[in-house]
Amino acid sequence: MNPKVSVILTSYNKPQTVGKAIDSVLRQTMQEWELFIMDDASNEETAKVINKYLNDKRIHYCNSYVDDQDRYKKTRYAALINQAIPLTTGKYLSYLTDDTEYLPTRLKEMTNFLDRYSNIDIVYSGQMIQHVDNELKLVSMKTRKTKGVLKRAANRVDHCSVLHSRTIAEKVFRKYRSYWDDNPKYWHNGDAAFWSRLNEFEPFYPIHKVLDISYKTPSSFQKLNAFLPPKIPDGILVKGLGSEVYLIDQQKRRQIKDEMFDRLKYNHQKIVAVPDPVLFKYPCGDPIDESIFRNQTIPNQRLIKAEERADLFYLQGNQKRKILDQKAIRRFHFKLEELVHVNQEDIENIADGPHIHSTFSPKFILPDGVIYLEGSDYFLSYKNILHLIHIQVLKKLQFSEAEFVRMTKEERLLFEEGESLLFEIFRK
Ligand code: UDP
Numbered sequence: 499m500n501p502k503v504s505v506i507l508t509s510y511n512k513p514q515t516v517g518k519a520i521d522s523v524l525r526q527t528m529q530e531w532e533l534f535i536m537d538d539a540s541n542e543e544t545a546k547v548i549n550k551y552l553n554d555k556r557i558h559y560c561n562s563y564v565d566d567q568d569r570y571k572k573t574r575y576a577a578l579i580n581q582a583i584p585l586t587t588g589k590y591l592s593y594l595t596d597d598t599e600y601l602p603t604r605l606k607e608m609t610n611f612l613d614r615y616s617n618i619d620i621v622y623s624g625q626m627i628q629h630v631d632n633e634l635k636l637v638s639m640k641t642r643k644t645k646g647v648l649k650r651a652a653n654r655v656d657h658c659s660v661l662h663s664r665t666i667a668e669k670v671f672r673k674y675r676s677y678w679d680d681n682p683k684y685w686h687n688g689d690a691a692f693w694s695r696l697n698e699f700e701p702f703y704p705i706h707k708v709l710d711i712s713y714k715t716p717s718s719f720q721k722l723n724a725f726l727p728p729k730i731p732d733g734i735l736v737k738g739l740g741s742e743v744y745l746i747d748q749q750k751r752r753q754i755k756d757e758m759f760d761r762l763k764y765n766h767q768k769i770v771a772v773p774d775p776v777l778f779k780y781p782c783g784d785p786i787d788e789s790i791f792r793n794q795t796i797p798n799q800r801l802i803k804a805e806e807r808a809d810l811f812y813l814q815g816n817q818k819r820k821i822l823d824q825k826a827i828r829r830f831h832f833k834l835e836e837l838v839h840v841n842q843e844d845i846e847n848i849a850d851g852p853h854i855h856s857t858f859s860p861k862f863i864l865p866d867g868v869i870y871l872e873g874s875d876y877f878l879s880y881k882n883i884l885h886l887i888h889i890q891v892l893k894k895l896q897f898s899e900a901e902f903v904r905m906t907k908e909e910r911l912l913f914e915e916g917e918s919l920l921f922e923i924f925r926k
């Protein structure tokens with residue numbers, strides 16, 4: 499006999515909580531379920547946890563084997579759910595993420611409700627949200643309450659608080675030729691995009707109770723993505739869920755080896771944690787190791803100097819720009835403590851760029867990666883174009899106030915203004 503409910507669990511690199519999510523299904527008071535674990539090519543640690551459950555005949559496992567560099571192309575969990583639905587057999591469908599636990603009576607109460615009211619196809623519940631630290635210790639919590647019968651459930655009901663009939667999912671499929679919309683523009687609220695599709699047919703009916711607990715860890719997508727601009731500027735150090743650190747240089751990600759970190763005077767405090775799908779969007783560039791000196795691939799936006807010479811250079815666009823005077827050093831807040839010593843010979847092999855001096859003029863080329871403050875607006879210079887940037891984005895990217903360079907309006911107007919580096923607004 500077919501199980502009553504098919505639970506679709508989407509998983510990616512959450513070894514600390516994915517087991518809790520699976521346990522919460524095993525602990526349900528209603529046992530007529532099947533569970534589809536849709537794993538998005540997680541790491542070994544996560545696979546180990548999941549493997550322990552795979553002897554249970556009710557539990558099915560699929561691995562997407564997605565390539566990291568393709569992650570950003572689709573809203574991954576929506577793609578996984580779309581892949582799962584045709585494999586499921588239950589009368590009802592229910593969603594679970596790898597950082598959420600169902601309360602034991604959830605499936606029973608929700609399926610009872612839909613069994614009782616045969617004209618209703620979608621039910622939702624309240625949710626407890628627990629913000630936790632990396633060790634899963636509680637930081638704060640709040641409840642997402644039910645809000646009555648919802649004709650517009652988008653952004654008001656969480657992914658893990660809904661159960662609906664297969665029949666209504668098929669109506670969505672007939673209209674859209676897909677269940678969930680996996681367009682990556684809905685990554686932060688793919689559930690809302692699907693709820694809008696469901697709402698075209700029927701409202702969501704509430705069970706006025708908390709029936710799931712969702713953990714928000716420092717590594718959840720929403721947290722890591724908050725205040726990130728559409729493009730991460732060059733010169734920023736980034737890190738995903740793995741331990742590798744990369745430098746964004748010429749819009750590529752260059753892995754920086756531990757031993758080069760101090761050699762190039764980078765600061766560990768300045769590493770920005772970003773979601774993996776964002777990180778892997780940047781193509782791989784040359785790794786940053788000892789070979790950068792002989793290959794003229796020293797990262798850009800570094801200050802360099804030969805031991806025995808007085809000349810200082812700023813690297814930009816793979817060229818070296820000579821800094822003409824002390825005033826220019828002060829003007830652009832170049833940090834002498836971050837000076838990198840390079841052999842004179844290796845310096846000579848780097849192509850020359852335009853000099854850097856302290857006064858702006860229409861012909862002057864701005865140094866890349868400097869933050870200017872004009873009135874209350876912040877701008878980042880890149881390829882001699884100024885990009886408006888939000889203070890929250892600057893904080894996220896670990897810029898400190900001491901780095902900001904004041905500029906008058908007249909000075910700013912000497913330069914072209916390009917696309918803004920603002921951030922998208924998120925709901926959670
Ligand atoms: N996810 C995925 N592939 C990825 C990243 C995330 O399948 O590359 C899944 C993840 O396992 C989870 C869902 O997407 O089920 C939402 O991710 P997360 O919990 O990190 O985001 P948030 O709770 O902040 O929305």
Ligand code: MG
Nearest residue numbers: 595597713718
């Ligand atoms: Mg989550």
